[in-house]
Amino acid sequence: MPEVDGFEVCKKIRQRTNSPILFLTARGAESDKIKGLMIGGDDYIVKPFSLGELHARVYSHLQREERQKNSAKDSLGFSINYSLRTVHYNGVEIVFTKTEFDIIELLSTHPNMIFDREKIYSSLWGL
Template sequence: MPYNILIVDDDTELQKMLKNYFRLRDYQVDTAIDGVEAVEKAKSNYDVIILDVAMPGMDGIEVCKAIRESVECPIIFLTARSEEQDKINGLLSGGDDYILKPFSILELEARVIAHLKREERHLNRNKVRDGFVIDYVKRAVFVDRQEMELTKIEYGIIEFLSMNPGQVFDKERIYEKVCGYDAEGDSRVITELIYRIRKKMEALSVEEHIVTVWGMGYKWKK
């Protein structure tokens, strides 16, 4: 069964090129020209969304925030911006990945495939400890049956570390694994995300699960 992709970009030439490329590779492709149309179309069931950041009116960051509560699929940002804060904002808004323009279409496809493979993993076990449950199938975390409010990338950090308890990973390794592609890790993003996860756990009176190993990185407490 072919994968369904939504491509959102106000650059009609780029949109057409991406559409033709992915269709030739047997993907089902839909497109949107602006943020408003993207929010409406995102209500359908897509396997991945390729989303331009710099669009007039409602930009990609706003679109991502608007749809993330109801859309579980990977969202890959296309951006001409290289500033670190723009990348951080994209990931914190619920995005899973970003690629800088101009880009190699082969690299974009590789990232799409990497995210699709991650989504297809059928994990059939949960991790449970004193009312704290990580449901790897639902990709959710529960505390005394109450679901924690986590962004997709925050859950990804919990999943990765918890599946490798006791092992220490530096920020670059965590970033690479969670974002699903080879790139230099963005230490600032991981530090901020782990801080947010800890605050959410603290608010629900959850014991410390993510341990800082000074000078080395982080690990999940066994």
């Protein structure tokens, strides 16, 4: 992208929507992948990739979005609304970044699983 890089575009899009953002890029350095995911990207796909892989990743993100519609979880004073991406404790909203909420969502939707750092990275960002 000549005038603005994909990272800046991602930041601007993420300010307006929670829709999935996928990077399709030739930049395969680990630092680029981490930056893209940490600023709000949902997936980071490095060229070359097959159309089958792209289709599967897009489908996975859309399925996740569909599952999150109208889904919420309430427990011990906490209320997590996955479609609105909000968390309340005893009626008071707690504000989280996108990445923090992604981690909360992963852990709260898999209550009986143990995740180490690598598993969280892999589950959320495919690293």
